[in-house]
Amino acid sequence: MRVYFFLILLAFLTSCDQNKIFDRNVDLEKQEWKEKERLIYTFRVEDNNIPYNVFYNVRYTNTYPYYNLYVGYILKDSVGKEIKKNVPQNMDLFNPVTGEPYGKGLGDLFELSILGVPNFKFPTKGLYTMQVKQYMRKDPIAGVASFGLRIEKAEETQK
Helix, strand or coil: CHHHHHHHHHHHHHHHCCCEEEEEEEECHHHEECCCCCEEEEEEECCCCCCEEEEEEEEEECCCCCCEEEEEEEEECCCCCEEEECCCEEEECECCCCCCECCEEECCEEEEEEEEEEEECCCCCEEEEEEEEECCCCCCEECEEEEEEEEEECHHHCC
16 A cells, blocks of 8 residues: 555656756855855756746845845856846845745745746757856845756646
């Protein structure tokens, strides 16, 4: 009986995440993100005919000094050619009026997933690198425990 339950649970957990192609978080030393520190994520795209959503995963503490976080990214292909670059994007981590944190939390640590790049079609199959940098006025910025990327097939391809 236990074996069947385990197999059903394993199949359920695997099927829930079948659209994910990449998910990685980088822990920040001393929960500080330095202005010059670029977080680098390398991943492979097997199907360039469909759009993907890129999510930012932010793990932060209630000591983070602002209600928002600005980040920017550079996307490069396997030979280092710049494919896409953006101006800094704003992410709200706390409600600016009430100060309540967004996302899920336990104690003083919170985690939030924010859609950063919607419906993006990669030009070719292959290896890509995305560099993410923080664009806040204070250096280093305290209270960011980790920052990550999750890339998955866009909703329209899941039907």
